[in-house]
Amino acid sequence: MAERKEESFLDDIDTAEAEERADEINEIDDAALELDQLRAERDTLRDRFMRALADAENARKRSEKDRREAENYGGSKLSRDILPVYDNMKRALEAASDEQREVAGALIEGVELTMRELLSVFKKHGIEIIAPGVGDRFDPQHHQAMFEAPVPGTKSGDIIQVAAEGFMLHDRLLRPAQVGVSSNPAGSD
Numbered sequence: 001m002a003e004r005k006e007e008s009f010l011d012d013i014d015t016a017e018a019e020e021r022a023d024e025i026n027e028i029d030d031a032a033l034e035l036d037q038l039r040a041e042r043d044t045l046r047d048r049f050m051r052a053l054a055d056a057e058n059a060r061k062r063s064e065k066d067r068r069e070a071e072n073y074g075g076s077k078l079s080r081d082i083l084p085v086y087d088n089m090k091r092a093l094e095a096a097s098d099e100q101r102e103v104a105g106a107l108i109e110g111v112e113l114t115m116r117e118l119l120s121v122f123k124k125h126g127i128e129i130i131a132p133g134v135g136d137r138f139d140p141q142h143h144q145a146m147f148e149a150p151v152p153g154t155k156s157g158d159i160i161q162v163a164a165e166g167f168m169l170h171d172r173l174l175r176p177a178q179v180g181v182s183s184n185p186a187g188s189d
Contacts, residue, residue, distance in 0.1 A: 072126065072169070072170050073169060073170070073172060075125065076169050076172070076174060079125070079127055079167070079169055079174055080174055080175065082118075083167055083174065083175055085118070086115075086118055086122075087164060087165075089111060089114065089115050089118065090115070090165075092111060093108070093111060093112060093115065096108050122167075125169075126169055126170045127167055127168070127169055127174065128167065128168045129165050129166070129167060130142050130143075130165060130166030130167060130168060130176070130177045131162075131165050131166075131177070132159050132162055132166075132177050132179060133159070133162070134159055134160060134161065134162065135154075135158055135159065136158070136159045137157055137158065137159070138157045138158070138159055138179065138181045141173070142166055142168075142173065142176055142177060143159070143166065143176055143177045143178075143179050144166075144176035144177065144178050144179070145179060145180070145181045146163050146178045146179060146180055147180045147181070148180070148181050148182070148183035149180060149181075149182065149183060150182065150183050150184050151182045151184065152184075154182035154184055155182060155184060156182055156183060156184045157181060157182065158181070158182040159179045159180070159181060159182075160179075160180045160181065160182050161179065161180035162177065162178075162179050162180075163178040163179060163180065164177065164178040165177055166178070
């Protein structure tokens with residue numbers, strides 16, 4: 001019977017040890033599962049963080065682009081509205097005869113100074129004049145054909161008259177140059 005008690009005692013120890021080991025294995029499994037869950041959560045949070053960082057960078061770039069465009073092109077409506085002033089001043093100076101320049105020299109000099117100041121303001125704000133010449137090729141990106149006419153000695157698409165200069169604001173067209181274009185058929189030059 002003592003032997004049996006000893007066996008029963010050893011069995012109890014083995015069972016207790018086995019239960020302890022099973023508990024330890026369960027704890028390790030639980031810890032591994034929790035670790036896997038934490039890794040998955042970490043990866044999800046890292047992905048969300050990287051996306052948020054990319055979104056913030058894209059928003060910063062968009063904002064910078066919008067700011068530059070507003071700075072460069074925000075005054076385009078005002079610029080377009082001032083172009084007729086330039087046109088009228090230019091026509092006034094071109095219309096002044098030598099006799100009128102002698103009689104009203106100070107007035108014409110004042111208009112010329114005002115024109116130079118206007119051109120200086122244009123340059124300061126990135127407004128450039130498109131001034132095609134007679135004989136230049138018609139460019140639909142910068143010119144507007146006001147009429148077509150066959151003119152001897154010209155090729156089709158040549159500018160034969162400039163009605164009004166055009167204007168660019170930085171790299172955008174404010175107003176195309178208004179021109180007349182030769183319509184000579186091919187081979188009739």
